[in-house]
Amino acid sequence: MKKIGIFYGSSTGTCESLAEQLAGELGVTGGDVHSADKLTAELANTYDVLVLGTSTWGDGELQDDWYDAIKVLKGMDLHGKDVALFGCGDSESYCDTFCDGMGILYEDLKDTGCTFLGNRVSTDGYSFGSSIAVVDGCFVGLALDDVNESGKTASRISAWAADLKKCF
Incomplete structure (x- = not known):
């Protein structure tokens, strides 16, 4: 199985x-879950799969x-790396x-040579006005609104994780 590192900005x-x-x-251990402000090229290179999460402000x-972390990733050759994205948002107060x-994150990384996984998430069941995280009618990763739709969070994470596991 590929080694997975999760990096988040919170x-x-x-x-x-x-x-x-x-x-x-x-099935990722706590030692492989990192704040994005700890991301270095050396750390990123220890993983085959980078799961990157961010909130929107x-x-x-x-x-x-993510401001420094994304610069690190953009400066790397990510050919051979798999990247999966997840994002947190507020679909009611910040629906646009x-x-x-x-x-x-997707826009900044799409020309780095990485391969995106889990990037065809249907917008069905979501209520929002617009999002630059929607490309060709699908989210580029897992979109979560744990403020207004917390009842859907666990099932969305579980389904997305099951889809990702098929790629490993």
Whole structure:
């Protein structure tokens, strides 16, 4: 099985909690779950699969921990690396920027040579206005709204993790 590292950017703890839930579903140990502000090229290179999560802030901005971390990843040759994305958003209060942070990660990484996994997540069952995390009618990763749709979080994580496991 491929070695999986989970990196998250979290200001309030929500994305961190979701990263831990996802780790449980994927069988990833706590030592392989990291805050994005700890991401280095050396650490990223120890993993075959990078699962990257972020919350969205302000007017659709990337969470602060990712500003330096994304520069690290963009500076790497990610050929041969699998990348899966998950994002946290608020589909009610910020319906026009829902999970935009995940879309920013996707845009920043799509030309690095990585292979995206879990990037055809249906928008069915979600209520939001718009999102740059939607490409060709699907989310580029797992979109989560643990504030307004917390009752759907566990099943969404479980289903997405099951799909990812098929790729490993």
